Amino acid sequence: MNAQPDQERLRLSSQIRHRAVGEEGVLVHLANGRVLVVNEVGLHVVGQLAVPRTHKDLAASIAETFDVSPDQAAADLDAYLAELDAEQVLEHL
Amino acid sequence: MSPAAGASWGSLRAPFTLPVARIWFTGLDPEQLRSLESSYPAYLDSSHRGSGHGDEEVECRALRLDKPPGLPIAALTRDGQYAPHTVAGPDSIDLIGLNFQARVPLYPSGEPGWLGVTQVHELVQPIVIENFLRVFSAHQALRRGGVVLHSAGLVVEGRAYLFAGRSGAGKTTLTRKGHAAGAGVLSDDINLVLPGSEGYEAHAVPFTGEFGRTLAHPGGRAAFPVAGLVLLDQGERLATDRVNPSTAIARLLAACPFVNMEAATSAPLFDALTGLVAGLPVIALRCRCDDGFDEIMTAVNDGFAHERAA
Numbered sequence: 092m093n094a095q096p097d098q099e100r101l102r103l104s105s106q107i108r109h110r111a112v113g114e115e116g117v118l119v120h121l122a123n124g125r126v127l128v129v130n131e132v133g134l135h136v137v138g139q140l141a142v143p144r145t146h147k148d149l150a151a152s153i154a155e156t157f158d159v160s161p162d163q164a165a166a167d168l169d170a171y172l173a174e175l176d177a178e179q180v181l182e183h184l
Numbered sequence: 185m186s187p188a189a190g191a192s193w194g195s196l197r198a199p200f201t202l203p204v205a206r207i208w209f210t211g212l213d214p215e216q217l218r219s220l221e222s223s224y225p226a227y228l229d230s231s232h233r234g235s236g237h238g239d240e241e242v243e244c245r246a247l248r249l250d251k252p253p254g255l256p257i258a259a260l261t262r263d264g265q266y267a268p269h270t271v272a273g274p275d276s277i278d279l280i281g282l283n284f285q286a287r288v289p290l291y292p293s294g295e296p297g298w299l300g301v302t303q304v305h306e307l308v309q310p311i312v313i314e315n316f317l318r319v320f321s322a323h324q325a326l327r328r329g330g331v332v333l334h335s336a337g338l339v340v341e342g343r344a345y346l347f348a349g350r351s352g353a354g355k356t357t358l359t360r361k362g363h364a365a366g367a368g369v370l371s372d373d374i375n376l377v378l379p380g381s382e383g384y385e386a387h388a389v390p391f392t393g394e395f396g397r398t399l400a401h402p403g404g405r406a407a408f409p410v411a412g413l414v415l416l417d418q419g420e421r422l423a424t425d426r427v428n429p430s431t432a433i434a435r436l437l438a439a440c441p442f443v444n445m446e447a448a449t450s451a452p453l454f455d456a457l458t459g460l461v462a463g464l465p466v467i468a469l470r471c472r473c474d475d476g477f478d479e480i481m482t483a484v485n486d487g488f489a490h491e492r493a494a
Contacts, residue, residue, distance in 0.1 A: 108450040112458070115430035119437055121445050124263075126438045128430045 100143035100184040101172070107180050109137055118180060125178055129171075132157060136171050143184050146172075190247045193304055200227050202317065203376055203387035203407065204324035205240040205292060209299075212246050212307075219308035224390050240324075242289045243296035244316070252302055253280045265351065268315050272446050277319055284312045288319045290327075314391055321376055321389060322442035326452050329459060330378035334439040336416070337370030337386050338362040340481060344386035344408040346375055347469070348439040349416035356393055357473060358416070358480070365477040370408070374441070377410060377460065384410040384464055412465035412488045419470025422479060424487035426494070432466040433457045465491035 103109075109118040116134035118127040129137060132153060139152050146168065154164035175181050192211025198220055200207040209220065221228055259269055260282055268281040275294045279286040283306055289297040299316050301307050322332040335348040336355035340362075349355055359372035370386055373393030377384050388406040415427060415435045427435070436457050443449040460466075467487035471480055 108447070108454075110433070110454040110458070112430040112433055113428075115428070117430050117434045117437065117454070119444060119450065121447055121450070124438070124445050126434045126444075128434045 098145070100145050101140060101149070102143045102182045102184060103137060103140040104180055104182050107137075118178075120179060123179065127178055127180070132167060133171050133175075136168065136175070137180075140181070190249065190300060193246050193248055193307070198228055199241075200224065200317075202227065202321055202324075202389065203378065204321050204328065205242055207297075207317075207320070208241060208243045210243055210245050210296075213304055215304055216246060216307050219305070223308055223310075226388075227390055240292040242292050242320075244289075245296055245298040246307055247298050247300035249285060249300040249302045252283055253285050255280055255282075257282075263351075266311075270319070270442075272448060274448075277323065279315060279319060281312065281315060283309075284315075286316050288316060288323070290323050317389075318374060318391055319442045321391075322440070323449070325376055325378060326443055326449055326456060328378055329456050330376065330384070331436070331440050331453070331456050331460065332374055332376050332389075332442065333436065334373065334441055335375045335413075336362075336372050337375035339368030339370060339386075339408050340411075342408065343411040344370060344375075345411050345414065345481075345484065346377065346386060347414045347416040348436060350439065353416045354418055354471065354473070355416065358471075358477075361477040361480070367477070368408075378407075379459070380407065380409065382409065384460065386410050410464055412467065412484070412491070413460065414484055414487075415466065415468040417468065417470050419472065422471045422475045422483055423469075424483050425468040425470070426487075426491065427466050427468050429458075429461050432461045436460065436466075467491055 106120050106122045107118055109116050111134055114131040116129045116137055135156055136149060139149055150165045150168050153168055154161050193216060194211060194213030196212040196217045197208055197210040198212060198217055200209055255269060260266060268279045271278040275290055277288040279288060284301045286299045287297045299307060301312060306312055325332050333346060333348055335346040336359045338345050347355055347358055356372045359369055363369050370388055371392050374391045376387045376389045378387060385407040437444050440453060443453050465488040469484060
């Protein structure tokens with residue numbers, strides 16, 4: 092997935108409910124019934140998306156929380172957002 | 185949707201005792217009562233006595249609809265299977281099926297529920313009454329920290345083994361093998377699990393899949409301690425795998441019909457499944473059509489033992 096424009100904000104879809112299970116997370120989409128498991132980083136991203144965030148905000152949060160380089164954080168984030176988008180987990184604002 | 189003021193079919197009533205509550209079907213005509221008695225003899229309790237979880241009572245009125253609901257088939261299909269249309273309310277769930285409408289009460293202290301059909305004999309058709317009973321049981325189970333689970337429920341040496349999986353995973357095939365090998369059958373389609381005094385218990389329920397009701401169990405009062413949960417898949421060879429809690433909860437959540445796509449039930453469902461996964465061994469099982477039941481159970485019990493020791 093290409094890097095998001097700086098102005099675009101993302102938020103967790105109102106159809107998503109989730110629960111942390113250990114260091115991972117379980118998500119369920121109430122409209123389509125899909126159930127997902129996300130790892131620690133994915134759980135962090137899902138938690139951050141409780142309120143609208145920009146791609147830049149999310150990448151900075153990952154870099155700080157997981158002590159990784161900004162480039163690595165951005166790359167990880169792109170992958171996670173692509174997966175979440177494919178599962179209709181995100182709302183683009 | 186409110187034909188609750190519609191005419192009843194008759195003046196008869198019958199108590200239908202489920203593990204989660206007793207439903208008093210009222211407004212029945214003699215044909216409907218006879219059908220209930222012949223189809224579900226183990227669940228009709230003529231004596232008015234409590235039965236633990238069945239102490240709570242609700243009323244369901246049998247109503248005469250003027251015309252069928254008229255929803256298109258597409259609106260009654262989910263994942264290629266028939267699924268009544270549901271509308272969740274604060275105190276009830278409205279169901280619309282091919283040939284019935286219903287209001288399933290969520291709380292015993294609330295308004296009575298109702299089940300409406302246009303033809304007298306339709307009321308006790310499994311595709312009508314069991315849809316009502318399944319939705320009712322799923323919500324009541326959740327109120328008690330339990331779940332209704334798409335699963336094959338087999339009883340071996342007094343303990344229940346629940347094999348969860350979606351349609352096509354092999355639940356009915358496994359049930360046939362188990363029955364042939366002498367295992368008790370709770371259901372090959374949907375099973376009810378509730379917290380008990382010493383762990384979790386699986387309860388006999390009147391819902392079946394292709395296998396039909398074969399267990400001569402004493403209706404809603406039969407309960408068996410659950411040995412563990414098995415996530416069932418078809419595979420190239422017989423094998424069990426450990427499952428981490430998040431995967432276990434995700435797989436089980438997907439196997440909890442009627443409540444896994446409702447906002448109001450999401451949190452209690454997560455709570456119930458978290459408790460189940462913490463309290464019971466959960467393993468994944470891959471097996472083939474020609475694997476024998478004894479070999480399957482040996483693998484399962486070994487898997488449970490490894491899980492408990494971990």
